[in-house]
Amino acid sequence: MVKVARRLDRSYDIHARTDTPKSLSVPNKDAARQIVEDMADAHHLIPFVEQLLEIHRTGFVGKRYRIPRVNDIIDELRNDGYLYDAESGRFYEDVHQRKTRNWGVLQEGEHYTLGFLALDIRDNSELVRRYGRDTMNGVYESVRRIIDRAVDKRNGRLWYWEGDGGLVAFYDGVVATCAVESGMEILHELILYNALWNPLNDPVELRLAVNTGQIRYHDDPAKVRTEEAVAQTQELESRYTEPNALTVSPSAFPLLDALLQRCFARSGSDSDTAVRAYRPRFASLEPVS
Amino acid sequence: MTVYLVSKKGRKTLFAAVKKIPGVDDVVSLETLAPGRIQEARETAAEDSFFFLDSTAFSDGDLLSVLENLAIVHPGRVGVFDPEGVVDDPAQVFFRGGVDYIAPALLSSPIPAERFIQLRDYLYPAPTGEVDGIGENGYHQVPFEVVTPEPPSREILSGRDWSTVRSGSEYTFWFLYAQLDDTDRFAVRTSSEYGTQVDQRFREQLLAEAGRFGGRIWMWKQYGGLLLFPYDGTRCMPIVPAVRLFMNRVLYTVERSTGKNVLSFRLAIHLGNTMYRDVGETGDVVSEDVNFVYHLGAKHTRPGELTMTRTAFSFVPSGLQGIFIDRGTFEGHEIRGMRRFLPGALSE
Numbered sequence: 001m002v003k004v005a006r007r008l009d010r011s012y013d014i015h016a017r018t019d020t021p022k023s024l025s026v027p028n029k030d031a032a033r034q035i036v037e038d039m040a041d042a043h044h045l046i047p048f049v050e051q052l053l054e055i056h057r058t059g060f061v062g063k064r065y066r067i068p069r070v071n072d073i074i075d076e077l078r079n080d081g082y083l084y085d086a087e088s089g090r091f092y093e094d095v096h097q098r099k100t101r102n103w104g105v106l107q108e109g110e111h112y113t114l115g116f117l118a119l120d121i122r123d124n125s126e127l128v129r130r131y132g133r134d135t136m137n138g139v140y141e142s143v144r145r146i147i148d149r150a151v152d153k154r155n156g157r158l159w160y161w162e163g164d165g166g167l168v169a170f171y172d173g174v175v176a177t178c179a180v181e182s183g184m185e186i187l188h189e190l191i192l193y194n195a196l197w198n199p200l201n202d203p204v205e206l207r208l209a210v211n212t213g214q215i216r217y218h219d220d221p222a223k224v225r226t227e228e229a230v231a232q233t234q235e236l237e238s239r240y241t242e243p244n245a246l247t248v249s250p251s252a253f254p255l256l257d258a259l260l261q262r263c264f265a266r267s268g269s270d271s272d273t274a275v276r277a278y279r280p281r282f283a284s285l286e287p288v289s
Numbered sequence: 290m291t292v293y294l295v296s297k298k299g300r301k302t303l304f305a306a307v308k309k310i311p312g313v314d315d316v317v318s319l320e321t322l323a324p325g326r327i328q329e330a331r332e333t334a335a336e337d338s339f340f341f342l343d344s345t346a347f348s349d350g351d352l353l354s355v356l357e358n359l360a361i362v363h364p365g366r367v368g369v370f371d372p373e374g375v376v377d378d379p380a381q382v383f384f385r386g387g388v389d390y391i392a393p394a395l396l397s398s399p400i401p402a403e404r405f406i407q408l409r410d411y412l413y414p415a416p417t418g419e420v421d422g423i424g425e426n427g428y429h430q431v432p433f434e435v436v437t438p439e440p441p442s443r444e445i446l447s448g449r450d451w452s453t454v455r456s457g458s459e460y461t462f463w464f465l466y467a468q469l470d471d472t473d474r475f476a477v478r479t480s481s482e483y484g485t486q487v488d489q490r491f492r493e494q495l496l497a498e499a500g501r502f503g504g505r506i507w508m509w510k511q512y513g514g515l516l517l518f519p520y521d522g523t524r525c526m527p528i529v530p531a532v533r534l535f536m537n538r539v540l541y542t543v544e545r546s547t548g549k550n551v552l553s554f555r556l557a558i559h560l561g562n563t564m565y566r567d568v569g570e571t572g573d574v575v576s577e578d579v580n581f582v583y584h585l586g587a588k589h590t591r592p593g594e595l596t597m598t599r600t601a602f603s604f605v606p607s608g609l610q611g612i613f614i615d616r617g618t619f620e621g622h623e624i625r626g627m628r629r630f631l632p633g634a635l636s637e
Contacts, residue, residue, distance in 0.1 A: 185540060192532065280633065283631055
């Protein structure tokens with residue numbers, strides 16, 4: 001357990017933590033209790049348990065270990081609102097119990113590779129001027145519901161939203177795929193919204209952009225924005241994305257399922273640096289009978 | 290059925306025998322299409338069209354890219370012919386959604402009819418089991434038995450939900466016919482488990498979408514069946530789930546891992562009457578409207594298409610009416626068909 005703890009905190013010293021002279025060994029039970037307490041205090045409990053379960057399944061430096069009462073540990077964390085996904089070997093928040101912006105596991109200041117979906121409502125100021133703040137607030141609520149439904153089912157988290165746009169982050173699964181699938185579904189739902197429920201005389205149009213990259217996690221949205229991968233996502237959305245379209249960065253595109261890749265058109269001649277765009281629509285011309 | 294040769298050169302002579310092949314409707318026409326017109330054809334060509342791409346008309350990467358983008362709208366309807374053997378790895382044609390590759394050796398003289406018959410059998414396997422309307426050649430013959438149009442003769446509201454519906458009583462319902470396409474290929478090309486798995490996931494998806502609008506699967510045989518929605522006299526309940534199913538079919542395919550090609554299915558909507566029986570006890574149900582919607586779905590609706598009767602269409606909210614076009618008359622009913630939903634655009 002000490003070695004596992006040191007994977008998460010390289011300076012971890014069980015003797016210092018238990019006031020035990022280096023010449024003596026710490027009793028196993030005392031060591032275990034101290035490590036669990038320390039990991040919990042340092043917000044490392046979830047990754048610590050993930051490592052233990054991984055060792056239980058696959059061993060540690062070539063040796064097999066059986067962690068006793070594994071199911072009890074999983075059950076205990078389930079009661080605290082975390083579900084274990086054996087396939088990925090990770091715990092995730094049970095969104096029926098809790099939903100936090102860091103999935104309950106991201107640590108302030110630590111590096112993570114995430115997927116990002118930036119969203120922006122086109123001509124927001126003009127729409128507010130034309131229809132008034134009250135009407136537009138109702139429209140924004142509807143758009144937010146569309147976004148929430150699409151990203152919730154793929155375990156995305158809305159990191160910030162500022163009236164007419166925002167940023168969703170993905171941590172779970174293949175992050176680029178989750179972000180793209182969410183974006184595609186949002187565009188599809190927007191087609192239905194504009195056709196059936198939009199109270200305005202103008203269509204509501206979104207610009208969406210997906211990117212992946214490593215960032216240092218912050219609870220503060222203002223700090224999140226300064227991270228390069230986030231800034232790139234926002235730039236992709238604002239500079240390279242047309243209304244009613246979803247663009248994908250050159251770094252995220254190769255990570256997508258082949259079927260999803262086929263839905264995207266390339267803009268630019270260099271396939272390595274080209275931005276890809278998805279523009280769903282109904283065929284404008286009538287089929288030939 | 291139209292076979293398009295996407296080529297910069299006149300290649301019709303090589304493919305002349307394709308016109309001699311009895312297809313589904315016994316008429317096969319052959320047209321040359323300039324590569325520059327492929328975007329237009331992708332949107333406008335009928336669902337049962339077939340595209341042969343001339344490998345010499347595209348650069349290496351473009352050929353596979355065009356193939357992929359065609360195949361997403363016309364799944365199982367794109368092949369490649371390679372007169373100069375420029376395709377280094379013909380398997381890529383299949384990996385990227387194609388269903389045929391004609392090698393240089395076959396193109397030194399007109400392609401024999403047998404080669405196209407093989408392709409036809411692959412695309413349209415002869416139906417098995419008890420299917421009405423099977424002609425002498427073993428293929429579906431659309432019987433076009435003319436019946437007088439009959440909107441529900443007695444409108445018996447089934448309500449906004451199922452609370453007042455009782456087994457053994459007659460009601461007016463919304464019918465949604467649903468059928469997977471190309472199902473015979475599941476058995477030929479893959480394990481039977483695969484077909485069962487796709488069928489199961491298709492039903493789950495139907496239920497997930499239709500259930501939110503009161504829809505229930507009422508009858509189901511492998512790969513297709515009938516959903517019922519209550520009819521309250523005002524709203525077309527199946528329209529939103531049906532459109533959603535088409536818009537999200539790429540997502541379903543990817544998220545539910547149903548294969549390397551986009552899941553293809555057809556839907557048909559009708560409003561009519563039937564005696565209601567609980568699920569599993571529908572053996573004695575006799576209903577002209579149930580028969581009709583089965584015919585509409587199986588015989589008039591193309592693979593990958595959503596059709597509906599004019600009566601049903603009149604209930605479609607005005608904002609969605611523009612995505613439907615005239616699809617002729619079938620068994621005395623005027624039919625509307627949904628324009629094809631294009632998931633994305635062609636690569637440049």
